[in-house]
Amino acid sequence: MTDTHRPETDLGPHTDSADHTTWTAEESEAWSRRIARSPLPVDEDAPSSGDMQLEERTALRRVAGLSTELADVTEVEYRQLRLERVVLVGVWTSGTATQAENSMAELAALAETAGSEVLDALVQRRDKPDTATYIGSGKANELRDVVLATGADTVVCDGELTPAQLNALEKVVKVKVIDRTALILDIFAQHATSREGKAQVAFAQMEYMLPRLRGWGESMSRQAGGRAGSNGGVGLRGPGETKIETDRRRIRERMAKLRREIKGMKQARDTKRERRLESTTPNIAIVGYTNAGKSSLLNALTGSGVLVQNALFATLDPTSRKSTLEDGRAIVLTDTVGFVRHLPTQLVEAFRSTLEEVTDADLLLHVVDGSDPLPVDQIKAVREVIMDVVKENDAPMPPELIVVNKVDAADPVQLTQLRGLLPGARFVSARTGEGIAELREHLGEILAWPEAEIEVLIPYTRGDLVARIHSEGRIKASSHEADGTHVEARVPNALASVLSEFAYDTVTA
Ligand SMILES: Nc1nc2c(ncn2[C@@H]2O[C@H](COP(=O)(O)OP(=O)(O)OP(=O)(O)O)[C@@H](O)[C@H]2O)c(=O)[nH]1
Numbered sequence: 001m002t003d004t005h006r007p008e009t010d011l012g013p014h015t016d017s018a019d020h021t022t023w024t025a026e027e028s029e030a031w032s033r034r035i036a037r038s039p040l041p042v043d044e045d046a047p048s049s050g051d052m053q054l055e056e057r058t059a060l061r062r063v064a065g066l067s068t069e070l071a072d073v074t075e076v077e078y079r080q081l082r083l084e085r086v087v088l089v090g091v092w093t094s095g096t097a098t099q100a101e102n103s104m105a106e107l108a109a110l111a112e113t114a115g116s117e118v119l120d121a122l123v124q125r126r127d128k129p130d131t132a133t134y135i136g137s138g139k140a141n142e143l144r145d146v147v148l149a150t151g152a153d154t155v156v157c158d159g160e161l162t163p164a165q166l167n168a169l170e171k172v173v174k175v176k177v178i179d180r181t182a183l184i185l186d187i188f189a190q191h192a193t194s195r196e197g198k199a200q201v202a203f204a205q206m207e208y209m210l211p212r213l214r215g216w217g218e219s220m221s222r223q224a225g226g227r228a229g230s231n232g233g234v235g236l237r238g239p240g241e242t243k244i245e246t247d248r249r250r251i252r253e254r255m256a257k258l259r260r261e262i263k264g265m266k267q268a269r270d271t272k273r274e275r276r277l278e279s280t281t282p283n284i285a286i287v288g289y290t291n292a293g294k295s296s297l298l299n300a301l302t303g304s305g306v307l308v309q310n311a312l313f314a315t316l317d318p319t320s321r322k323s324t325l326e327d328g329r330a331i332v333l334t335d336t337v338g339f340v341r342h343l344p345t346q347l348v349e350a351f352r353s354t355l356e357e358v359t360d361a362d363l364l365l366h367v368v369d370g371s372d373p374l375p376v377d378q379i380k381a382v383r384e385v386i387m388d389v390v391k392e393n394d395a396p397m398p399p400e401l402i403v404v405n406k407v408d409a410a411d412p413v414q415l416t417q418l419r420g421l422l423p424g425a426r427f428v429s430a431r432t433g434e435g436i437a438e439l440r441e442h443l444g445e446i447l448a449w450p451e452a453e454i455e456v457l458i459p460y461t462r463g464d465l466v467a468r469i470h471s472e473g474r475i476k477a478s479s480h481e482a483d484g485t486h487v488e489a490r491v492p493n494a495l496a497s498v499l500s501e502f503a504y505d506t507v508t509a
Pocket residue numbers: 288289290291292293294295296297307308309310311312313314315316337338339405406407408409428429430431432
């Protein structure tokens with residue numbers, strides 16, 4: 001396939017369209033969204049050709065390089081046009097064959113999550129990636145043949161490529177080439193819903209894009225040179241400034257603006273964080289590899305209806321739910337963003353403030369997919385990210401409880417091995433409910449009990465304090481007296497000091 005198959009709306013740097021030799025800020029932003037541009041995933045409700053407007057059909061035909069004189073675009077064509085068709089390629093440098101295969105299977109899942117159709121995959125065994133084309137020239141030619149044979153319009157590489165490698169490989173295969181980092185950034189961009197999440201991803205995308213502007217920008221500078229002279233194009237460029245510099249400047253300006261916005265949003269988050277830290281209700285952060293079942297476990301433990309999807313990174317913005325343990329104590333459970341091997345550093349950086357929730361937690365519930373072929377690798381990948389964040393925040397590592405999920409779907413032999421490897425772990429199925437009641441009970445046992453012993457008489461006007469004792473402490477005895485509620489309980493020190501003025505001895509003396 002050739003570039004004629006790329007939608008004309010693609011503002012990407014590969015376009016030869018003379019219309020885009022100078023970009024507005026909006027265009028730069030649109031481009032950043034399109035580093036790994038993926039059309040909308042095929043949805044079951046896609047209009048059949050009968051529903052489509054003539055204009056839309058014509059536009060789609062033009063995009064696909066099909067003749068507009070032909071009759072209707074068929075539904076199949078419509079779906080194909082909306083779905084990016086990709087070939088995957090990986091370099092297997094170390095580890096076992098299972099790890100290599102697993103990495104490719106994960107890349108396929110990532111590509112599908114981004115809305116692409118995976119047509120084929122190639123793996124090249126090498127000591128290290130080729131410095132010029134990532135896979136080496138022989139394999140690159142083979143890849144070109146696969147691309148031609150399958151009609152793919154994009155190649156996705158299972159690693160982070162240098163800008164030069166991306167360019168060199170694109171020259172051989174003649175279709176768009178993206179790397180794993182760009183793919184993950186794109187998925188995050190599609191899934192971010194909150195203002196902060198969106199801003200964080202946009203910043204990470206631009207950071208990724210900036211050094212990659214060179215190769216693309218050079219050809220654009222040449223275009224600019226051919227038309228208006230590379231120095232001092234009409235109005236937009238300063239003396240001696242090339243196109244590439246203009247683009248970089250625009251992106252940097254946009255990044256500076258985003259940085260300010262993110263900082264502003266962080267202040268609101270800090271206030272929330274302070275409140276969270278002041279509260280003595282135990283905070284449990286649910287962490288784990290993407291698709292391990294974190295949202296499902298949150299639902300199973302709290303009986304809530306958080307969205308569960310069989311998609312990677314369905315959750316980007318933390319969701320908190322309150323729940324009450326069997327002993328009456330309140331807990332707060334927070335579902336966090338899923339982790340993945342080689343999470344782009346730009347993203348870890350971008351989500352650092354979101355991940356602070358992890359460092360503040362009283363307990364980490366680390367969910368592991370027991371049905372995954374390599375659960376131990378997942379545990380390692382998650383711990384690496386957590387350690388990074390903890391170190392960065394200069395915080396102590398919160399205690400961790402491993403919860404092996406999906407026991408209903410896991411291989412019994414693997415489960416036996418995991419029981420040996422992870423002696424303290426709990427085994428559950430968020431789907432069938434197996435082990436969930438035991439897990440709740442276990443949480444009650446391991447969450448530290450409040451340390452201060454109190455006996456108070458609380459006036460009936462302060463029902464709020466009685467409620468706090470109920471949710472934050474353990475009540476030993478309580479009775480309704482003429483002057484108020486008489487309570488004997490164990491409560492956290494902070495609450496004990498608030499209650500000191502109502503100490504039974506003082507009040508009744
Ligand atoms: N068989 C089985 N499937 C499960 C279980 N728990 C979750 N799943 C499935 O695993 C998939 C992912 O579940 P989620 O709860 O969305 O996983 P997550 O870890 O929150 O995912 P991300 O948001 O991508 O990080 C869904 O298709 C769930 O139905 C389980 O106990 N057994």
